[in-house]
Amino acid sequence: MVFRKKINRQVSILIVIFFIFAILPVFFGNTPFIMHLLVFSLIWACLGTIWDLVFGYAGILTLGQLGFFTIGAYASAMLTTNLMVSPWVGIIFAGVVAGIVGVLLGIPCLRLKGAYVALITFAFHLVLPTLIHRGDIIKTGGTKGIFEIVPLKIGGYVFNQLYKVPWFYVFLGLTILVFFIIYKIINSSFGSAFVAIRDSEDFAKSLGINIYKTKLMVFGLTAALAGVVGAFYAHYVGYIGSKILNFDSFLFIWVIMAIGGVSRFPGVLIGSFIITVINELLRGFETYRLLILGALVIISIIFMPNGVMGGLNAIIDRIALLIKKGQKL
Amino acid sequence: MRYPIIILRKHFWDCKLYKVKGYFCKMLRQFLEVLVSGITLGSIYAVLALGLTIVYGVSKIFNLAYGSFFTWSAYLAWILTGGHFKLNYLIVIPLMIPILFFIGIGMDRVLIYPLRKRADWQTTTIFLTLGLALFLDTLAQIVFGPRVKSLPSIFPGSIEIHSFTISKNTIGIFCLSILLVILIELFLSKNRIGMAMRAVSQDQEGARIVGIPLDRLFSYAFGFSIVLVGVTSVFVSSFYNISPSGGWNPFIKAFVVVAFGGLGSTKGALYSAFILGILEAMVAWLIGGVWIMPFWFIVLLILLIVRPYGLIGKWG
Numbered sequence: 001m002v003f004r005k006k007i008n009r010q011v012s013i014l015i016v017i018f019f020i021f022a023i024l025p026v027f028f029g030n031t032p033f034i035m036h037l038l039v040f041s042l043i044w045a046c047l048g049t050i051w052d053l054v055f056g057y058a059g060i061l062t063l064g065q066l067g068f069f070t071i072g073a074y075a076s077a078m079l080t081t082n083l084m085v086s087p088w089v090g091i092i093f094a095g096v097v098a099g100i101v102g103v104l105l106g107i108p109c110l111r112l113k114g115a116y117v118a119l120i121t122f123a124f125h126l127v128l129p130t131l132i133h134r135g136d137i138i139k140t141g142g143t144k145g146i147f148e149i150v151p152l153k154i155g156g157y158v159f160n161q162l163y164k165v166p167w168f169y170v171f172l173g174l175t176i177l178v179f180f181i182i183y184k185i186i187n188s189s190f191g192s193a194f195v196a197i198r199d200s201e202d203f204a205k206s207l208g209i210n211i212y213k214t215k216l217m218v219f220g221l222t223a224a225l226a227g228v229v230g231a232f233y234a235h236y237v238g239y240i241g242s243k244i245l246n247f248d249s250f251l252f253i254w255v256i257m258a259i260g261g262v263s264r265f266p267g268v269l270i271g272s273f274i275i276t277v278i279n280e281l282l283r284g285f286e287t288y289r290l291l292i293l294g295a296l297v298i299i300s301i302i303f304m305p306n307g308v309m310g311g312l313n314a315i316i317d318r319i320a321l322l323i324k325k326g327q328k329l
Numbered sequence: 330m331r332y333p334i335i336i337l338r339k340h341f342w343d344c345k346l347y348k349v350k351g352y353f354c355k356m357l358r359q360f361l362e363v364l365v366s367g368i369t370l371g372s373i374y375a376v377l378a379l380g381l382t383i384v385y386g387v388s389k390i391f392n393l394a395y396g397s398f399f400t401w402s403a404y405l406a407w408i409l410t411g412g413h414f415k416l417n418y419l420i421v422i423p424l425m426i427p428i429l430f431f432i433g434i435g436m437d438r439v440l441i442y443p444l445r446k447r448a449d450w451q452t453t454t455i456f457l458t459l460g461l462a463l464f465l466d467t468l469a470q471i472v473f474g475p476r477v478k479s480l481p482s483i484f485p486g487s488i489e490i491h492s493f494t495i496s497k498n499t500i501g502i503f504c505l506s507i508l509l510v511i512l513i514e515l516f517l518s519k520n521r522i523g524m525a526m527r528a529v530s531q532d533q534e535g536a537r538i539v540g541i542p543l544d545r546l547f548s549y550a551f552g553f554s555i556v557l558v559g560v561t562s563v564f565v566s567s568f569y570n571i572s573p574s575g576g577w578n579p580f581i582k583a584f585v586v587v588a589f590g591g592l593g594s595t596k597g598a599l600y601s602a603f604i605l606g607i608l609e610a611m612v613a614w615l616i617g618g619v620w621i622m623p624f625w626f627i628v629l630l631i632l633l634i635v636r637p638y639g640l641i642g643k644w645g
Contacts, residue, residue: 059452108633112637115391115455118391120633123581126577127622130622247466250463254456254459258460291464294460294463297460297464298440298460301456301460302457
């Protein structure tokens with residue numbers, strides 16, 4: 001019962017947030033810079049939520065989301081640049097490729113303890129730039145990256161870099177889709193299965209849940225989703241290089257997760273928005289920016305284990321309690 | 330008239346044999362050089378891996394910031410041996426040991442200790458150490474700049490055996506590392522604190538029952554591992570260079586070595602350090618230096634598929 005109440009609350013908060021996002025272009029549509037920021041915060045929010053699904057809800061500590069994101073971006077970029085197919089095909093292709101890589105990566109490491117998965121996915125993340133640089137045979141662009149990736153087309157309309165508002169709506173749509181998928185997963189029996197695994201593996205096993213298969217499916221699914229987001233990113237920016245795997249972006253997602261709150265569903269969206277804004281405000285400080293972000297991670301882990309959403313939840317709980325008390329009197 | 334031909338022919342055969350012999354000698358010499366560097370790498374990895382495996386065995390946490398401590402120790406040594414201080418290595422290394430130890434204890438008490446009380450401390454600690462690692466890396470980049478730095482050789486000069494040169498640095502570092510390994514083994518078996526660490530890594534509850542102060546021991550183990558990583562980084566940095574994010578490679582290698590030998594097992598770490606060190610040198614020689622990191626990654630994958638418990642097979 002309480003679970004259901006919490007879900008409804010989450011959904012209503014989400015709907016409010018999405019509504020606010022949807023009408024933002026009315027105010028800021030003429031400032032491409034702010035639109036660009038919003039798009040980026042949506043991308044990070046998607047990635048953060050995907051990570052939240054696999055880590056917060058399924059309990060698998062992977063550090064590979066950026067890696068799958070990059071694989072998806074590269075897959076779509078390479079396909080559309082070399083074979084001249086529509087970007088939408090490329091995006092689907094990217095999802096499939098990323099999902100396959102995810103399953104391949106998951107097969108050996110999901111059988112083991114949590115820390116192992118973290119380290120392997122991290123090693124994967126570190127090895128990926130080397131593989132990309134060496135992979136020029138299949139036209140990964142080596143160290144230079146792939147330029148002039150085809151932008152999206154719907155019907156006759158070609159998206160371009162200058163007018164960002166359609167891009168924003170595309171990404172908003174993507175975010176809503178991703179959130180919807182994740183929401184559906186969490187609330188299905190599949191979702192309960194991996195929450196059960198996270199909380200108590202032995203008990204889940206006794207209920208007949210096939211731990212290995214479930215973990216593998218979650219892993220592959222989140223990899224595929226990350227790949228799709230990556231493909232959209234590639235077509236938006238028009239360029240993909242191995243620089244995306246730098247610690248810059250990695251730290252970013254880390255901070256969003258830490259501040260947005262692990263396993264607090266819409267928290268990542270708010271967190272990503274806050275962090276993107278803070279990131280831009282901090283740009284004046286140059287390298288100190290990363291430092292402050294890193295310090296934020298450490299501080300928020302120690303002092304705010306449930307993130308912003310946890311705080312919001314607490315506040316809403318407090319208010320609800322007050323209202324109830326008022327009603328009783 | 331026949332004599333010149335016979336002489337020529339004789340010389341001809343001699344020439345060919347000499348060429349083959351020369352080629353063979355060159356290969357042999359290269360192979361020996363690779364073997365030497367492999368063994369030296371192995372000894373360094375042994376110390377690195379021991380640091381990681383002891384911390385894991387005692388407090389069951391993965392110190393993802395190991396690499397960043399590696400980098401910072403190298404920078405600390407750089408400050409002490411150059412610029413203002415210009416101290417000799419004989420002073421620097423013994424000076425760094427207590428500094429690193431106290432830094433390690435401090436980190437454990439301030440950052441990790443409050444997290445231990447939580448139910449999900451293992452994942453939260455990983456989270457935290459990763460954040461710490463990125464923070465330290467960025468700090469290093471700000472303070473020291475992105476350009477690489479280098480340390481002077483600890484033992485300058487080289488020795489020649491039969492036209493086969495080894496730098497004295499390599500031999501010296503190898504000897505020092507082996508010495509360290511022996512000291513660590515002695516510490517773990519004879520010293521009270523060392524024995525307490527072994528007890529905690531075998532059975533935490535039992536150790537607590539016997540009265541071993543767990544929290545203090547966790548701090549000691551952490552400080553100990555920082556000392557090890559620091560000393561190793563001084564060794565390594567005397568022939569490679571120092572860069573802000575250069576600590577990740579040693580960390581991954583140390584982790585693979587530890588996993589290969591079995592988490593929490595010191596003997597396994599030793600064996601696998603040398604095996605993998607020599608293998609790495611071979612790979613660098615035969616295929617190319619760029620494939621070193623993918624090599625380690627592939628080793629890890631193969632290990633996990635074939636025998637995830639590692640050589641010695643203790644989960645720890």
